[in-house]
């Protein structure tokens with residue numbers, strides 16, 4: 001048993017955890033809704049070192065709407081240290097604790113006129129525009145992970161039902177992962193549009209690949225903080241992302257709470 005598994009069991013109890021949630025930029029406060037304990041990543045060997053403002057680097061384990069959950073208050077992004085597998089140990093640890101499904105969240109820029117800042121988008125699929133992969137160097141044949149239906153159809157249907165019940169719009173679209181940390185150029189956004197992207201962001205795709213590698217079911221939701229580069233006059237910045245994320249966060253919390261209640 002890994003050291004992190006042992007520490008989490010000691011502090012949070014050994015009942016299996018059903019679902020894990022990763023919170024994106026400006027969404028960290030959702031972690032405080034969990035009725036349980038918060039364990040700083042710094043106490044958990046192998047967990048990420050997060051250096052991005054607007055993120056809460058601790059693991060919250062407890063119940064939310066009657067479901068035992070683990071909420072990762074922050075992620076390490078590829079652009080922080082150049083490691084696409086930065087979340088691998090954290091996800092392996094959660095898997096060892098019983099987690100069967102993962103819902104990832106992020107802040108993203110929209111390429112679609114009908115999906116505006118403050119709106120949410122459920123990822124129907126993704127495009128790995130970065131060309132990076134967290135499984136490069138993995139020596140086993142398990143590295144050849146099928147990515148058809150990587151964004152789990154049953155979880156997506158349940159999230160859409162939860163959104164409908166809460167009266168929150170949850171359009172689906174394709175998320176393109178661009179490495180960051182610089183934002184995209186307008187030409188890159190035009191390219192992503194031609195390739196079939198509906199939103200663009202700097203995270204989530206490596207975690208979806210790792211989750212599928214580990215056999216976790218996965219789904220992801222973006223909170224749209226801005227129109228992508230060149231699509232509006234608004235200046236794109238990290239400050240703006242952090243300021244806008246809470247607009248979608250309240251809707252996201254409603255959907256997730258309803259999804260968990262339906263699951264319980």
Ligand code: HPA
Nearest residue numbers: 107108109200201202228
């Ligand atoms: N591009 C990339 N990442 C982002 C954006 C964007 O426009 N907005 C929020 N995260």
